[in-house]
Amino acid sequence: MKGLSRREFIKGLVGLGCASVFVAGYAPTIGRIISPKYQSVLPDEEGRILHSACLGCNVRCGIRINILKTDYGEVVERISGNPYHPYNRAVGLENQTKRYFSLPYHTPLKEALNYTGTICGKGEDGIHYLYDPYRILTPLKRSGARGSGKFKVISWEQLIKEVTEGGIIEETGEKIPGLREIFVYGKLKKAGFDPVEVLSEMKKDVDEIKSKIKAKEIADKEALRSHINSFKEKWQKKLSGISLHEILINPERPDLGTKANQVIFYRGRGQAHADYFYRRWIDAFGSVNWLRHTSSCQLGYYAANKLWAGVTDLQMDVHSSKVIVMAGAQMGRLHPGATGQGLLIERAALGELKIYYVNPTAPRTSANGNIVWVPVKPGTDAALAMAILRVMFEKGWYNSHFLSIPNKKAAEKAKQPVYTNATWLVILDGEEAGEILKGKHLGASHDNPIVYSSGYRDSSTVDKAELFHVGKVTIKGKEVNVKTVLQILKDETKSKTLGEWSEICGVPVQMIVKIAQDLYRNAPYSGTTVHRGLGMNPVGEYTVWSFRAIDTLLGNIHRKGGLLGRAGHLKSNDYMYDLKKVKNVSWGFPIDRHGVAYEESFEFIFSGYPAKRPWYPLTPEEIYTEAFAGIHEGYPYPIKALILYYANPVLSANYGIKFIETLKDTKRLPLFIGITTTINETYLYADYIVPDTTYLDGGTMGCQFLYASSGGVKIAETWRTPAVMPQTVKVGTCPNGHPKYASMWEFLIDVALRLGMPGFGEKAIMGNPEKEEMKDRTFSLFCVWEYIMRVFANSAMDGKDAGLIKEASPEEIKFVEKNYPLAQFKKIVPNEWKYIAYGLARGGVFTDYRSSFDENGVSTRKPPTELLQLWNEKLAKTKNSLTGKKFYGGPKYFEIRDYTGRGLKKEFEAYPFTVVFPGSPLFTKHRSMFYYWMKQIMPENFALIHPEDAKEAGIKSGDTVTIETPTGYLDVKAVIEPSVMKGVIAIPVGMGRWADTVIMKPKYFTLKDEKVNSLIEGLPPKIEIPEEAVNPVKALDELRKKILFTKSKKSYYEHLIPDNWRFSGVTPNVVSLVDSSTGNWPLLSWIGGAQNYFTVAKIVKRREGKTEVPWIIW
């Protein structure tokens, strides 16, 4: 072979490549000699293995659970990642070097069991949620004054009877009302009326008055009074034999709705299908008060996206993005969680992605220099966004082609998935100031927005229009100024020089220019990932919107590498069985006044501005502060009962400690039912405790959607199924022979059955009339299994018809029937079972990222929105309900202010430090304290202080410092690290508990408001509760107990005693900010009503400490 030239060699290779010589027959031999390395994780002979959904945080990772069978029964032994799931990406054959993708969905289960997926520490530690010695297992009833900490065991039957019919606290003689008092549907039915018919007509009458108010046909008190009187007269006559006071909260104010609104179902952590289930229940009860915890979660982010795009959740593509400005988004905490974010970090480390980490605290890795920390002064992020936008405008670094498209048709022609209102004109002065200039303003017959394109033109008639225009038009004979939306934004960015913006936010000009340049050069593979840090403060919506303006200028929406909406999901609520609809009618305003305008209420006609409390017409979800303030002040109406599920507002809301005043007051809140796994700081005040199941033993079962960070896949839903049967007490058997265990599910079903609520019992569920085989069929709902099996059936059959789900092989069906407790209920859905088994075996339904985009890089899914708004007319027309002043209608930088718009700079002057509350990847929630293994890694939290600040104050790591905030004093251990900005103190949230079925009185804070402080001082010394009511650990064998709790004394898991490690650390929420303009209730954001998670502080005391600081701090 000597002398073989390269040319000849290549020629030879090409010849060989084309020749019909096949040597592939030896591939199996090669496969034997060199093969993928993996460890077998096949099910133990003595155990089970299944796929489900995690609930360590909220991102819904896929998990694999190994369950061991022992002589003492089953025990969950290990939790790992589900390799089919897009977040947990397979570790196996093809993905060991780059863990980018999940296993192909149709990989046979047998093969998939050879692979594992990634999972974070919280996910693994979920075992200690299931086996928590503080878990409540039986129903409890208060046996002392509210908040006395005294509870006794009652039977399930007594629980159901008393919450529906009312009860007496025997020890105090207090009478507690039952839900029947306010169950209007039942009252009407009992009186011989058709409740749906009566309530529908009544609602129609109320709506008619409301529409007359809107049309200004009713403009004064007298006219309104007269309409109300006519309404009353009509209905008093029609409902002879039953007083209108029995039906309506206040017959003088029929707009408030029926008495059924006086029950609130408030949930904290809600996930499908628990969320849909109690929605069904509250709809059936007839109340509008189905509330969620979003104000303490990400409401500022949601509300801003809604103003901008009409949808709540849009984030950068984790797979293909090249530059991300990650602002206010805590690494390891933001969706897609610690595990999912591994992909971002891995890609950054390999040089595929650059992240500008805009945050007052540093990222925990620099990923080979590709994660760049951009320290920003807390609360000034919008100034940074304005600065970046200014550079983009000045340099022409924006997608003018995309921005100049003024309508949907033109966007389609240009192959753009969305369009913007950048070219639309806004009226700047006069009566219509803030409105988009429309045809009707100029006397045209159409009402379309007007743009400038060689003259003022109907936006629907041109394919492109001028981006920048300032002009004058005549409206109703008056000349007014107009500007394009983009001109307004550009002018806003030019309201300060780059140097001034830089001065405000603390980011150097050079860095600002570099970020803008990188974004533009990499568009559309560049954009912003923003989250709580931006949204959860008084001006959060404007801040998030300012960053989203950057995305708009880049034109990155619905594109590979750019901003994507949530993955789609299947029709799990109604594809075969209609699990949503129930026949009842409700109207009125929710207690927190979210999503409704003050001006729509009759109160506005009677009282005008200011309203008694703020209203939030443009927020998409619910508000803790205003719900509790509403209950406290009986505004807009008094509340009779609160059912609180899986929540802890006292601890999770800023200054939520104030809510205790309301919770403790039996007059303001006559009935408080808690559905929970442990008695936390909020449930301590409950009258009845319903023991609930965790996500591993039947809680929150169902098909979980994923957030916008789900990688742009078309369909992704994680199926949560119990790993073991409920650990709570068995409370009966349903008429169809299925077991019932104490839980939220069975509680709501049994209350509904006792009250005779529609949608429960016989013929409760309708078949989907659009499916021939389901038409006119009805099904019973007596237990959770009859609900949840139909949820999975809906999803599976939709998946099957969409070509995603196949019929499970006999082998896979056998596997599911051996391993999944849910399989015992397969007879509820006999026809759908083989398809359900296919999804269960894989832990859900997932499509592949790689087939999610077309050849132009546009997502093949329906765009999450059509129009992106850089000016929101609705917002510009909305008035602050306390001041009557209009809100500003576009992205803008504002200093921190209270609800009335009063700047707080002066009040903050005495406090040189800003305290931020970052989320920790290890402890995402206050409930996370049961994580036994995690707590050993991070036993307590600290105040992170910059070395220069520490030097000035003479503080060293391990010292305890007292910080003073406007509301109180907090003692916290200091850690001196340069990973926090100078002038900022960071205290990771999640710790500082004082009640969790046991009590350990907190000594780390005191409050300036003596009334609120006394609530803490008045905490009972202990919770008195019979030991037989708690602790699923007791049932385990000795060896398991020791393995689960290696570092604890036996007393922790055998007896109900407080163990110090569960109550370590502090929570800064207790000394957080309040708003004096709303009666010193917790400070919220203007538009969304999001809780505020920062405070200002000064260091007032230092005590030398010798605490050893663990190397992992947060």
Added chain:
Amino acid sequence: MDNMVEDNVVLTIGRAKMYSAIFTALYSIYHGKSVPEESVRALKYLSPRIEDWINEIKDERLEELRGSYAFEGLKGHTYQKIMEEFYQTYGFEAKELPPDHVITLIAFMSRLIMEELQSIQRNERERALHFRVIQHRLISTHLLELLGSFEKMKPLLDLVKMDRYILFSALRDEISKSP
């Protein structure tokens, strides 16, 4: 598919066949069996004299074609471990034959090209590139050095050297085209 890509695919198929044929030939000789005709036929495309070489080594003992034997001292001693870790880094493990055996290295090359071809088929350019980079690393770091230490492997060494050139050129083009 443009012409350049088409040519590259044909070359990759050619390379896959080449390594598969080399593997088959050596594996057969290792087990005292005759070399399958199709392997000889395949290799003849690259050199008409390949048959002579196969005839020369067909009765040889090939057990000693290992790094542990080839390199003296510490390197030789730990070479088995080095190769084990090399495979492991990329998610693989060697079975049946020692990890530092020439045949195992050739099998790994063959496996990597198969992965590359699969990626091309699925239009996953980045993944294909990833496997190509590993091939280049294997050839440059281990295979050439190991083949170079056995005189009787000289003809094979020439082929692999040529292959490294092809691979390097392709990688250089690919990387220069990256945004």
